[in-house]
Amino acid sequence: MFEIEMLFAFAFFALGLYGISSRDDFLRIFFSLEILINSIIMMLAISAYHLGLAQNLVLSYMIIVIATLEAGVGLLIFSASNKIANIKSADKFEESADDK
């Protein structure tokens, strides 16, 4: 059981990495980042349950709070870039800078 759950956590991690490296939209990059962070929380929770590492849960709470803040800051950057240069894709930052 422990092994299968950890394998799922690794699969989530790989999926998040795939999303970050293959998608252009800000929102999809946010999704991928959150999937990555969720995989880390999963690893901590699974090891807390199966190995008895209770302090992992405290780390998980901290990661959840930080991840929510990170999403807020990320969306602030996205909305600012959209307001300044009207871009919706991270790959178009450079083109927009070249145009100016």
Added chain:
Amino acid sequence: MSIALLFIAFLFAVGSLNIRQTVPALISFISMMFVLGLFYISLDEKLLALFQIFVYTGGIMVLMLFGVTIIGDKFDDFTLRPVAIVSSVLIFVALSVIFFKHKDTLLQAPLDIDNGLFVSQYSDFIIIFGLIGVSLLYGTVKMVKVLKKRSRDV
């Protein structure tokens, strides 16, 4: 039960990255996080599940809805990048190999973690929270300044 929940969450995660409409993709993503909360309940970690569902899922949902209002109802087209697929599969294999190589050590070794930072006193976390809070405040103030300057220039 927990494996089934993880499988459903994984399907929702794949859906959130591949659905072309923004709102169904967001719903798929939120469903993934909710199912992960149920998975934590199945692990008997109820407080973590409450954090996951009410703080994390709720907060992210509101923020992402704000993002959807900017992006519109459809994502841009994307091209499949073989390098991304290969690298993520390689990462998965590498993590699995490392885990299975050291699994016995994890399960058998006595863990001597009674003392030390973040273990003996949870108040140690205040340092990290303080640093993060100051960094976020600085970033926000800087961003507002840049925006004001750019709007004056335009």
